[in-house]
Amino acid sequence: MNTCRIVGSRSGVEPVNLFAPDPATPIATHPRAAELRRWTRDYLCQPHPDLGRTGPVCPYTSRAITNHFLWAAFIEGRSIDAEVLTAVVDDLYDLFPVLPPRDEPDSKFKAVLVVFPDLTEYEDIDAVQIEHKSRFVEKGLMLGQFYPGCTAPGLHNPDFPALDAPLPMLAVRYMAPTDFLFLNTRHEWMDSYLKLFAPAIPKFITSAMSDRLVQTTEDSNETH
Numbered sequence: 001m002n003t004c005r006i007v008g009s010r011s012g013v014e015p016v017n018l019f020a021p022d023p024a025t026p027i028a029t030h031p032r033a034a035e036l037r038r039w040t041r042d043y044l045c046q047p048h049p050d051l052g053r054t055g056p057v058c059p060y061t062s063r064a065i066t067n068h069f070l071w072a073a074f075i076e077g078r079s080i081d082a083e084v085l086t087a088v089v090d091d092l093y094d095l096f097p098v099l100p101p102r103d104e105p106d107s108k109f110k111a112v113l114v115v116f117p118d119l120t121e122y123e124d125i126d127a128v129q130i131e132h133k134s135r136f137v138e139k140g141l142m143l144g145q146f147y148p149g150c151t152a153p154g155l156h157n158p159d160f161p162a163l164d165a166p167l168p169m170l171a172v173r174y175m176a177p178t179d180f181l182f183l184n185t186r187h188e189w190m191d192s193y194l195k196l197f198a199p200a201i202p203k204f205i206t207s208a209m210s211d212r213l214v215q216t217t218e219d220s221n222e223t224h
Contacts, residue, residue, distance in 0.1 A: 008091025052156030
């Protein structure tokens with residue numbers, strides 16, 4: 001049971017459980033919370049023909065919902081700019097570790113979604129996400145962006161818009177071994193990734209890493 005309010009000191013963001021099983025636990029009641037639940041259950045937790053692999057679009061979300069570890073907050077208004085988004089991200093950085101569960105075996109499947117239901121322009125979401133991603137990665141966390149029409153490619157099919165969503169939002173979760181292709185564009189990101197996962201990297205990821213290293217070596221040789 002979690003009856004303690006956890007509120008961001010900068011932005012006022014207050015994550016509550018999206019699928020709380022206990023009537024005494026606060027649950028998301030925003031008018032668009034039902035839409036968010038449908039999207040997580042009916043899209044993220046289901047297979048998709050264009051995904052490029054079997055299984056649900058986001059196995060992480062499936063585990064978060066099953067274990068009731070998925071948190072959500074809604075911040076209304078059309079005047080949400082980069083400054084407001086930065087305050088939200090700063091609060092998420094501090095709040096995520098203290099959101100339940102903190103030390104259960106499955107706490108690695110905890111996730112939080114902060115939704116901006118009135119936003120119609122998404123440039124600031126992209127800008128703030130990329131600006132602050134590094135410090136989340138350094139802590140073994142992923143900071144992601146979702147919004148209608150987002151064209152960021154999927155891991156297995158670059159033509160699959162993995163981050164397209166009906167509502168604009170920022171998301172935080174723990175880093176997973178399959179995040180390699182989200183992290184292989186910066187050395188500092190890969191350093192953090194390898195510190196966490198080097199002994200247990202999935203085979204398809206090690207193959208992708210090998211292909212990338214071979215390609216990098218070939219490109220280097222062609223320039224000499």
